[in-house]
Amino acid sequence: MKVSMADNTVFWRDLSQPPVELVEGQGVYLFDRKGRRYLDAASGAAVSAIGHGNEEVAEAMAEQAKKLDFAHMSKFYSRSLVDLTDRLVGISPPEIARAHPVSGGSEANETAVKLARVFQIQRGKPRKYKVISRASSYHGATLGVLALSGKTKRQEAYAPLMRSNQKIAPAYCYRCPYGKSPSTCSLECADDLERAIVQEGEDTVAAFIAEPVSGSSAPGVHPPDGYWERVRGICDEYGVLLIVDEVMSGLGRTGRWWGIDHSGVVPEIITAAKGVGAGYSPLGAVLIHEKIYEVMEETGGKLNHGFTYGGNPISAAAGAKVIDVMRRDGLVGRAAEMGEILLKRLKESIGDHPQVGEIRGRGLLIGVEFVRDRGAREPFAEEDGVPGRIRSACMDYGVYIYPGGSTVNGTRTSQILLAPPFIIAEEGIDELIDGLTLGVEEVLG
Numbered sequence: 001m002k003v004s005m006a007d008n009t010v011f012w013r014d015l016s017q018p019p020v021e022l023v024e025g026q027g028v029y030l031f032d033r034k035g036r037r038y039l040d041a042a043s044g045a046a047v048s049a050i051g052h053g054n055e056e057v058a059e060a061m062a063e064q065a066k067k068l069d070f071a072h073m074s075k076f077y078s079r080s081l082v083d084l085t086d087r088l089v090g091i092s093p094p095e096i097a098r099a100h101p102v103s104g105g106s107e108a109n110e111t112a113v114k115l116a117r118v119f120q121i122q123r124g125k126p127r128k129y130k131v132i133s134r135a136s137s138y139h140g141a142t143l144g145v146l147a148l149s150g151k152t153k154r155q156e157a158y159a160p161l162m163r164s165n166q167k168i169a170p171a172y173c174y175r176c177p178y179g180k181s182p183s184t185c186s187l188e189c190a191d192d193l194e195r196a197i198v199q200e201g202e203d204t205v206a207a208f209i210a211e212p213v214s215g216s217s218a219p220g221v222h223p224p225d226g227y228w229e230r231v232r233g234i235c236d237e238y239g240v241l242l243i244v245d246e247v248m249s250g251l252g253r254t255g256r257w258w259g260i261d262h263s264g265v266v267p268e269i270i271t272a273a274k275g276v277g278a279g280y281s282p283l284g285a286v287l288i289h290e291k292i293y294e295v296m297e298e299t300g301g302k303l304n305h306g307f308t309y310g311g312n313p314i315s316a317a318a319g320a321k322v323i324d325v326m327r328r329d330g331l332v333g334r335a336a337e338m339g340e341i342l343l344k345r346l347k348e349s350i351g352d353h354p355q356v357g358e359i360r361g362r363g364l365l366i367g368v369e370f371v372r373d374r375g376a377r378e379p380f381a382e383e384d385g386v387p388g389r390i391r392s393a394c395m396d397y398g399v400y401i402y403p404g405g406s407t408v409n410g411t412r413t414s415q416i417l418l419a420p421p422f423i424i425a426e427e428g429i430d431e432l433i434d435g436l437t438l439g440v441e442e443v444l445g
């Protein structure tokens, strides 16, 4: 039998669960081949920030495709690329001076890690190469950044192919690794970075990478006040670069342009993807502090690295237009406003459910964590498949959510991610809450 029962030739990541064929996207809705409508409460995976079917972006891409389709960055670039990098730098802290284009989040983080390494060599610290990351994290699928991720299940089969690194405690207050509460917290999780740097040998550590607001591995989790300032101080003391992975939290999703903006701390490198192309084109970027640029320029440093599709003119045109639309329509402020409403409505609707442990988030990057036992905060086992079952149930009620998990020790827990397009209105939030409540009740009672 050459063609499977799924009636097509695609090799799915999970052959037992072929996905649903979509035929159209409009605003916050997706439509499948059978005419079913889903409210996209996850923007795919925190991607479709400005909603589906935006004609301005489609037109900008078509115009660019007609004019210049491709420019290989080894020797060429297009005006649309500069339009994109100007905008990315423009929405970033003043010290962020340059942007390097890639095609997605894994590429952005791989590039950031290599850039950190080259920077350390160029500034006369050639022994610095190690990267420290956090448990309960996700930085991408390629072997380099998968190794930095704290998501054991995703790594299991590939472990022999990867290099292990130090993972420090996550800033995860609901399951504080130190057993602290907000009133007794002394930011021990931030100080764990210093412990790890000293243990590794400060002259060997090049960078620390972390998500300002966690994505799929711990949806909506974000550190307590003062965390990033403490981390910044530790990085400065030991000559370690701070890389913030804003692949999911960036481009306005948390109600500020960057998740790190909530703290005022300026990292050396910001990585972005998902919301940059907003679903219209594969696109990502590495945003770079002026001090890195200066050292590279002064020393003639080269980033011996590149992806063929990096800087693609059509993708760049899409990204530039996405940022224009966000700015003109005030969508970042809207993400903050709608995020508060969604968080409140979630707490009112499912907050008292005996198997809802915590509801948290920033802007429209929100997580719901389910537990077996609320008092003991006992996580579900991965095998219980709670997030996947809730996703399927919600889809039956016309709402698409994104399952998350592998949070406790990189394996257990059940969480879902809610990250609708910023254009969602209050009626959309009502619809989301209705479908989600029914889905949760169907699976958990």
Ligand SMILES: Cc1ncc(COP(=O)(O)O)c(C=O)c1O
Pocket: 045, 104, 105, 106, 107, 109, 138, 139, 140, 141, 211, 215, 216, 245, 246, 247, 248, 249, 273, 274
């Ligand atoms: C925080 C974070 N970093 C990196 C990635 C990898 O991005 P991509 O899937 O575009 O390679 C993701 C994807 O979910 C992510 O959420």
